[in-house]
Amino acid sequence: MAKKKVKKRKEIKRKLLHKYRLVILNESTFEEKISFKLSRLNVFVTGSLFMIGLIGLTTLLIAFTPLREYIPGYSSTRLKKEATELTYKTDSLIRTLNYTNKYLDNIRMVLKGDIENTVVNRDSLFQQYKLDPASVDLSPIKEDSLLRAEVALEDKYNLFERTIDKKNLVLFTPVTGSISMGFNPNEKHYAVDVTAVTDSPVKAVANGTVIFSE
Structure with missing residues (x-):
């Protein structure tokens, strides 16, 4: 039995590994076009x-194409989208229906007289938000006073042009006379000298503070 x-095993192995040749010939000329060396094992593995x-x-x-919609048991993407939208609409309708029923119940209770009409004092509603000015400390704190003094000191000697409304500004000559010496930074003359009659008034274009007079 063992033999x-x-x-039998050797016979099966021989048949599986036995080489065959597949030849494709031209029917008219019997010319060999293509030939393959095959075995039963190769054919089985390849197949x-x-x-x-x-x-x-x-x-x-x-799995990854719309072809699955044609298989029985699979739902299409369009049907899933419509089902989701219908679910949202149903939830909204249920919520609206609950609000409507509650509103109708309240109206029904009012018509039956189950709810007493309470009078609300309007002034009492705003009483808690009223503020007594006497209870508020409006005196400036130390930091605020120091800041005000610092800003006032800076503005007092500020020689730069300030941001003002130039629409209502009227320009005119501060004093009438002839210029004896113009502005000359090379000679450290940082002003314009104007000669005028003694005791002639010198007018200012805008409000300011005199910081030097000679």
Whole structure:
């Protein structure tokens, strides 16, 4: 029995590994076009791999393409979207229906006289938000006083042009006379000298503070 089994195995192995040649000939000239060296084992392995690849490709096409909608039991994307929208609309309608029923119940209770009409004093509602000025300390704090003094000191000797409304500004000559010496930074003369009659009034263009007079 053991010898028969071994012999049978060898016969099966021989058949699987036995080489065959597949030849494609021209029918008219019997010219050999293509030839393949095959065995039963190679054909079986190649066919199995081909079937596995075909099954995998089919699975991918069904799983990731709209083709799955044609398979019984699968729902389409459009149906899922419509179902989701209907769910949202249903929730909104239920919420609106609950509000309406509650509103009608309140009206029904009012018509039956189950609710007493309470008078609300309007002044009492705003009483808690009223503020007594006497209870508020309006005196400036130390930091505020120091800041005010610092700003006033800076503005007192500020020689730069201030931001003013120039629409209502009227320009005129401060004093009438002839210029004896103009502005000359090279000679450290940072002013314009104007000669005028003694005791002539000198007018200012805008409000300010005299910081130097000679």
